[in-house]
Amino acid sequence: MNTSVSSSAFAPLKNDTFIRACLRQATDYTPIWLMRQAGRFLPEYRATRAKAGSFMGLATNVDYATEVSLQPVERFPIDAAILFSDILTVPDAMGLGLSFALGEGPRFAHPVRDEVAVAQLAVPDMDRLRYVFDAVTSIRKALNGKVPLIGFSGSPWTLACYMVEGAGSDDYRLVKTMLYARPDLLHRILQINADSVAQYLNAQIEAGAQAVMIFDSWGGVLADGAFQQFSLAYTQRVLAQLKREHAGARIPRIVFTKGGGLWLKEMGALDCDVLGLDWTVNLAKARAMVGDSKALQGNLDPNVLFASPAQIEVEAIKVLSSFGTPYAGEGTGPTHIFNLGHGVSQHTPTEHVAALVQAVHAHSRKMRS
């Protein structure tokens, strides 16, 4: 499928701070965006969500998806927008039947649990995901060059968790039973997922995404040894297939493994530009472990946003100081993209997010002077 949009369709980028930091180039301040920034903590999001009727009604409608992706960028001076979508669109396109029951998480009507189901699995026709690529192009146009647009996907392993479990899980018993009892079946699922995710992200890039992020939300539940074999190897299989450039611009690739702090040394060898980190990781130690080949993104505990603005500033400064002064010369060096260590909570006061963005911008400018 051709999702390619002529670069002349898009306005030039005015704020490239995020892209520069991803590529380990010097910036005037530390850029910030928040995972799940287009989400329930915003009253304007809840209003659009109510109009759309359902979560998938929101995610599959180009106008609504554009509206909610733009909302945080309009409200806060953040440095990147992210596509509004769900990480489970790819297995849905494989025919697994995604639904969201009210007040519950996602659920698949047809989980993949046996040899027969695995044999039927294939890389989906990307045309079934056209609504996502159309949303990417629409959001990019609507941004009008204000900040760059990040596309994303779940990692092969994280998608497999939902595909086998059929829903969220607290012990991952079914997918881990397959891992230990029938690793051949799980490897087959992961190969298909990796190739699907690569096609999916490349199509997002062609449609206008200026950076892409792989969310390995459940990599951290794996045992040492299993993580390398069943998560990391397939994230690398995705990365190896991704476009490095599009329309003359480099496309930074970000990998975020929640709970992956113990494997940072191995993640440092991934062929990507940025590693996302959760709040359990010490940024100074991470910088030492990963080495100078990657930018780091993260990692404030989202619950800090329930403290007072003054305390939020204190904690934001702790995170900035933990990374240390970012690179300020020519060429490339160590850089930091500020983010939370996980998605922003739906209960977060919007004015506290404003205080965080303000604190990160102001203090990180001071650090450089």
Added chain:
Amino acid sequence: MNTSVSSSAFAPLKNDTFIRACLRQATDYTPIWLMRQAGRFLPEYRATRAKAGSFMGLATNVDYATEVSLQPVERFPIDAAILFSDILTVPDAMGLGLSFALGEGPRFAHPVRDEVAVAQLAVPDMDRLRYVFDAVTSIRKALNGKVPLIGFSGSPWTLACYMVEGAGSDDYRLVKTMLYARPDLLHRILQINADSVAQYLNAQIEAGAQAVMIFDSWGGVLADGAFQQFSLAYTQRVLAQLKREHAGARIPRIVFTKGGGLWLKEMGALDCDVLGLDWTVNLAKARAMVGDSKALQGNLDPNVLFASPAQIEVEAIKVLSSFGTPYAGEGTGPTHIFNLGHGVSQHTPTEHVAALVQAVHAHSRKMRS
């Protein structure tokens, strides 16, 4: 309260493999026990639970608690027994009103969320926990020296999570809001918890516990920096108050922080004998990080027990090999206690546990020859 029981009331210990390994002394094979071994995966447990009527009916009745603590020791040749109880007995004794709704987790009628509630909190009269100490004495007698008995408690931080949240949580929003917004209140709770846990564990030791374990089940949800200040420091406050010896025997102290792998270097400085590890940790790296002052306990993924007995053996050998050959000389050196990285799942086939125990005993004997 005096819970002390004359040591002449108890039979001499026949199998001291677990105690020796805790104290970093050479053993003929690697001892094994399983977290939550007295639990729902055993049909005989479910039968006793049905007789008792409720979970707390089971935990507070000395005869039932003795019966279920003995069941895994009777069925499998494991090397330690553990008191059947709940980690939330201490806050219950503080008057928070613990209950277990059917099919749900624990719940407190009176969560501790504000200044007034914190001001009312105090170390409970240990007499309110006499049912626990009576169970310890009864189990120790019933074991008749077959294997040692482990007593336990939740860590100050883990107890605080439940006390503030009022129940389990998936984001720890309330307790972390207190942590960031009112750290003074949380420190007060943690001081009281630490002193309560120390009294509680000392009373278990006097009643007959031959080792004690602190379960820091939720330490791993804390941010770097917060973990050291709000979990580790209070675990150390407990350890500093614990009896080292009782009735002429040393009492090993075990600390297990789920998700604590990133902080192993700091945990290596704790004044305890053994560190428990979950399955995300590489035992060889852990051994290098912790140094030679601690025995290590763990760390098979409980989901391995859903694979075939042949595959269970393969994975058990991987864990044993990852630790490497334990110390075999005079004096003390690096030792390993085999366990799961978390509690055994209620869905585990009992014959698979038997296969695991057999594999660990047989292979670890071979490793030493």
